[in-house]
Amino acid sequence: SKDWSKLIERVRHAAKHAREVEAQAQEQELRVQEVLDRVREDVRNAAERVRVAEARTAEIQSRADALLKAADEKLKAAEERARTAEEWLTRVYDTIASEFTIEPDVKRTP
Template structure:
């Protein structure tokens, strides 16, 4: 009973497939025979083969010479770039050293300025003390003049 149900669910085209004739297969490649000896180009027959090869060799030599020239120019440019990089590194190093020395000078100048300001403040305090002492003496001299001449 299950076999009958299975056969009835198949589409009619598949059921008829065993009765149909098989299709002929087509190959994706095509066989080509080599050209006949008389079908060769004229250059192979009339002796100009050496001229063709000679021209090809000359083209190869010209191409190789151009390539060597380009490689030489490229090498020269690479050398120039390397020299430029080295000079730039040296200049950067020299600039960094100048900056370092300038920073040291700035710190030294700051320290000197702090010492100078400290010394100026000390002298100012001494001068203020002298002024107070002189004002004290002036006050005594004034008091003495006032008491003696009054």
């Protein structure tokens, strides 16, 4: 009977320990689930931030491309105006040179 009592006590102790381990396992599982939920939310938030950043980058790139194109067109127009001005200046100079005799400066003595 003494052996049976010890056996019953051991079974009770083992059952109690098993319940404690099970409770700890459930608590651990809840904590892990909470951590996973937070990680999932963080991943969703990060993905949204990436999406917003990519959209903003595409918008900025588009604006930069438009500005570069406009600047290039302005540069080409300015170069064309400069070429035209140079041609006219050359024509004016040639006309003045052909119509007027340009003599070297003569030193005047008082």
